[in-house]
Amino acid sequence: MKTFAEFGLEPKILQAITELGFEESTPIQDQAIPIAMSGRDLIGQAQTGTGKTAAFGLPLISKISKEEDRIMALIMTPTRELAIQVAEEIGKLSRFKGIRSLAIYGGQDISRQIRSLKNKPQVIIGTPGRLLDHINRKTIRLTDVQTVVLDEADEMLDMGFMEDIQSILKLVPEERQTMLFSATMPANIQKLAHQFLNNPEHVSVIPKHVSAPLIDQAYIEVPERQKFEALSRLIDMESPDLAIVFGRTKRRVDELSEALQKRGYSADGLHGDLSQNQRDAVMRKFRDGSIDVLVATDVAARGLDVSGVTHVINFDLPQDPESYVHRIGRTGRAGKEGTAWSFVTPREMDHFHFIERVTRHRITRKPLPTMAEAIEGKQRITAERLLETLEKGELNEYKGIAIQLLEQYDSVQLLTAAMKLLTGEKKDSDIHLTPEDPMRAKRRKPDIRSGRKPSGSYGSRNGSTSGSSTGGSNYRRDRDSSGGGSRGGYAGKSSYNKDGGAGRDSSARTNKPRPSSSTSSSSRPAKRPDSSFE
Ligand SMILES: Nc1ncnc2c1ncn2[C@@H]1O[C@H](COP(=O)(O)OP(=O)(O)OP(=O)(O)O)[C@@H](O)[C@H]1O
Numbered sequence: 029m030k031t032f033a034e035f036g037l038e039p040k041i042l043q044a045i046t047e048l049g050f051e052e053s054t055p056i057q058d059q060a061i062p063i064a065m066s067g068r069d070l071i072g073q074a075q076t077g078t079g080k081t082a083a084f085g086l087p088l089i090s091k092i093s094k095e096e097d098r099i100m101a102l103i104m105t106p107t108r109e110l111a112i113q114v115a116e117e118i119g120k121l122s123r124f125k126g127i128r129s130l131a132i133y134g135g136q137d138i139s140r141q142i143r144s145l146k147n148k149p150q151v152i153i154g155t156p157g158r159l160l161d162h163i164n165r166k167t168i169r170l171t172d173v174q175t176v177v178l179d180e181a182d183e184m185l186d187m188g189f190m191e192d193i194q195s196i197l198k199l200v201p202e203e204r205q206t207m208l209f210s211a212t213m214p215a216n217i218q219k220l221a222h223q224f225l226n227n228p229e230h231v232s233v234i235p236k237h238v239s240a241p242l243i244d245q246a247y248i249e250v251p252e253r254q255k256f257e258a259l260s261r262l263i264d265m266e267s268p269d270l271a272i273v274f275g276r277t278k279r280r281v282d283e284l285s286e287a288l289q290k291r292g293y294s295a296d297g298l299h300g301d302l303s304q305n306q307r308d309a310v311m312r313k314f315r316d317g318s319i320d321v322l323v324a325t326d327v328a329a330r331g332l333d334v335s336g337v338t339h340v341i342n343f344d345l346p347q348d349p350e351s352y353v354h355r356i357g358r359t360g361r362a363g364k365e366g367t368a369w370s371f372v373t374p375r376e377m378d379h380f381h382f383i384e385r386v387t388r389h390r391i392t393r394k395p396l397p398t399m400a401e402a403i404e405g406k407q408r409i410t411a412e413r414l415l416e417t418l419e420k421g422e423l424n425e426y427k428g429i430a431i432q433l434l435e436q437y438d439s440v441q442l443l444t445a446a447m448k449l450l451t452g453e454k455k456d457s458d459i460h461l462t463p464e465d466p467m468r469a470k471r472r473k474p475d476i477r478s479g480r481k482p483s484g485s486y487g488s489r490n491g492s493t494s495g496s497s498t499g500g501s502n503y504r505r506d507r508d509s510s511g512g513g514s515r516g517g518y519a520g521k522s523s524y525n526k527d528g529g530a531g532r533d534s535s536a537r538t539n540k541p542r543p544s545s546s547t548s549s550s551s552r553p554a555k556r557p558d559s560s561f562e
């Protein structure tokens with residue numbers, strides 16, 4: 029760990045870092061910042077929540093002059109919410125230096141973006157489709173770009189952005205610096221690296237486990253039809269400050285957030301079929317704590333940094349181990365602890381063990397919380413709220429009536445009644461969730477059956493700046509070989525697309541804003557239940 033001053037960053041940037049409360053650099057920052065400052069291409073891998081944004085953001089900002097009136101740096105992200113968040117972090121880091129940055133993403137009024145572009149931002153943070161749209165309209169020119177970052181690089185590849193990225197990078201000068209970052213770097217990232225990077229340095233601070241160390245991981249074996257009861261008991265028992273619940277499909281997210289609301293939880297849903305205004309509103313509510321539970325598809329799995337998220341719950345198991353790592357990584361960030369729970373139906377045990385194996389983490393099995401534990405959890409919270417109110421004081425207005433009541437009734441009984449009222453009865457409303465198909469174990473390739481461990485992306489290159497990730501994650505290779513990226517090696521894959529479409533009516537799907545360019549949409553494999561991220 030270093031102090032940021034040791035990187036030779038200018039005072040105005042150091043001032044911003046101090047203001048953000050960063051005291052020491054994180055390991056990925058230690059390793060990546062000097063290389064990035066030197067101008068070399070870089071592939072950076074480090075656990076979720078360990079400050080990769082600043083690792084690429086600080087060197088990028090330090091190279092740009094305030095006087096520039098051209099786009100000097102381009103950061104691409106797979107989702108809109110992440111583009112917004114990264115733009116905010118870049119904004120904070122460059123505040124005193126006076127660098128102008130702008131998020132460019134689908135779903136937002138394009139003429140508004142065009143107006144903002146007139147302010148001559150030096151840093152653009154965008155999703156590929158909308159970027160291409162601007163490029164085609166000639167509202168964005170990339171001919172002066174010196175630095176390109178692909179955040180969540182493996183996800184961009186996975187979502188089928190390869191062609192879009194190719195088209196975009198063709199327009200960026202070749203003598204640029206290019207950096208790829210993610211917590212997971214499957215072997216096929218080499219394809220990206222090969223094409224777009226020039227003799228990159230690999231920085232990997234993944235120790236033994238790819239998942240972040242401060243996350244307590246557990247699973248509950250539960251049949252599909254009992255999942256909702258399990259969820260409400262779990263939330264009651266654990267009383268999270270903020271929780272993210274991941275569902276497999278958009279329909280699932282809609283049904284689940286509605287069901288939670290019916291039961292009296294403060295929850296809302298996020299997925300790719302909502303309008304951007306709705307998406308923004310949900311994220312705003314979650315960030316300011318006006319909802320406690322965010323129910324989301326994998327659109328929220330990558331990169332999102334919301335402080336106070338104490339719990340991640342995989343209501344449905346994710347499709348692949350990477351997604352598991354990123355989903356649970358929404359908690360346990362920046363040195364804080366977090367808890368991740370996964371619901372596993374009996375038929376999904378093989379798939380779950382596969383996730384355990386690839387992530388090299390044994391996940392503790394826990395029993396379904398009992399009704400008594402759930403009630404106890406709720407009562408504990410009520411007692412805490414009561415005591416907080418007591419400590420805050422300003423209770424005089426209520427004293428008169430309290431004294432009167434105490435003269436007439438037994439104090440224990442009175443308090444008990446007050447607690448009951450505060451805790452609230454569980455509303456026994458009619459909850460119906462459409463069952464989801466189980467997530468199946470992938471078909472094994474011979475090299476896995478022969479006992480070779482999946483390697484490469486989760487390797488134990490222990491803090492080194494090693495050569496490359498050859499060797500590779502086996503299951504990624506399966507996925508590639510089984511259908512050009514649009515179909516994977518997972519037996520149940522075809523159902524995801526079907527469910528994804530069925531989640532909303534087709535008019536909702538056509539709402540999905542697409543870039544006008546023909547380059548971007550048709551070639552994209554619709555491999556996820558919620559592929560309308562960007
Ligand atoms: N040196 C630091 N000291 C304290 N906090 C930091 C430091 N660097 C970054 N942070 C904070 O840590 C949090 C996580 O950072 P960031 O979002 O960059 O993580 P990440 O590695 O990109 O994670 P993910 O893989 O999930 O995208 C942010 O709130 C960020 O402001």
Ligand SMILES: [Mg+2]
Nearest residue numbers: 080081179331
């Ligand atoms: Mg990140």
